[in-house]
Amino acid sequence: xxxxxxxxPSLSVQEGRISILNxxxxxxxxxxxxxxxxxxxxxxxxxxxxxxxxxxxxxxxFTVFLNKSAKHLxxxxxxxxxxxxxxxxxxxxxxxxxxxxxxxxxSVKP
Amino acid sequence: DTGVSQxxxxxxxxxxxxxxxxxxxxxxxxxxxxYRQTLGQGPEFLTYFQNEAQLEKSRLLSDRFSAxxxxxxxxxxxxxxxxxxxSAMYLCASSSSTGWTxxxxxxxxxxxxxxxx
Numbered sequence: 001x002x003x004x005x006x007x008x009p010s011l012s013v014q015e016g017r018i019s020i021l022n023x024x025x026x027x028x029x030x031x032x033x034x035x036x037x038x039x040x041x042x043x044x045x046x047x048x049x050x051x052x053x054x055x056x057x058x059x060x061x062f063t064v065f066l067n068k069s070a071k072h073l074x075x076x077x078x079x080x081x082x083x084x085x086x087x088x089x090x091x092x093x094x095x096x097x098x099x100x101x102x103x104x105x106x107s108v109k110p
Numbered sequence: 111d112t113g114v115s116q117x118x119x120x121x122x123x124x125x126x127x128x129x130x131x132x133x134x135x136x137x138x139x140x141x142x143x144x145y146r147q148t149l150g151q152g153p154e155f156l157t158y159f160q161n162e163a164q165l166e167k168s169r170l171l172s173d174r175f176s177a178x179x180x181x182x183x184x185x186x187x188x189x190x191x192x193x194x195x196x197s198a199m200y201l202c203a204s205s206s207s208t209g210w211t212x213x214x215x216x217x218x219x220x221x222x223x224x225x226x227x
Contacts, residue, residue: 044153096165097155100155
């Protein structure tokens with residue numbers, strides 16, 4: 001039973017454009033959400049998070065949006081850069097432990 | 111380097127052997143997690159500790175798997191009688207929390223890649 005889903009396994013974007021990565025969850029008890037970025041042969045690196053009491057959180061080029069009624073969150077990267085090419089995981093946290101989606105591989109082309 | 115450290119980085123073992131991995135968390139972090147990741151999947155939760163107390167274990171963690179954090183600092187994950195299906199990347203993460211329900215970001219180590227032949 002996949003409680004956190006990333007339905008797009010891959011995404012290709014032109015440099016300078018916006019990248020939008022999507023994530024859906026099933027459990028309304030989840031109250032904290034995170035995005036991680038992963039390069040091959042490395043552990044995931046924390047990017048940005050959002051609490052369920054907010055609907056938007058911004059950090060530089062990265063913005064996370066949360067739609068609780070739709071149980072949906074998204075990560076916007078503007079402008080996209082070739083160095084952003086990696087696998088992105090969303091995660092949801094019920095009481096401290098993290099449940100991850102399957103990941104979306106982002107490719108930013110120069 | 112004050113990040114999460116995992117040893118070894120790579121381990122090749124024969125089926126049926128026991129293996130042990132070590133994780134040293136960020137020094138002031140009281141929470142420590144173990145995850146397993148296979149190709150094309152996200153990290154799967156295995157277990158986590160608040161200080162030395164093991165708070166939760168996943169159903170994925172069969173009786174061949176055991177994790178310890180004896181003094182609330184480093185942790186070990188042991189797999190007994192390894193099987194080929196145990197081949198995966200084993201990730202450790204740590205975070206700082208003032209309460210067992212508090213949500214906070216976790217910081218990951220580089221992982222231990224296990225290959226069972």
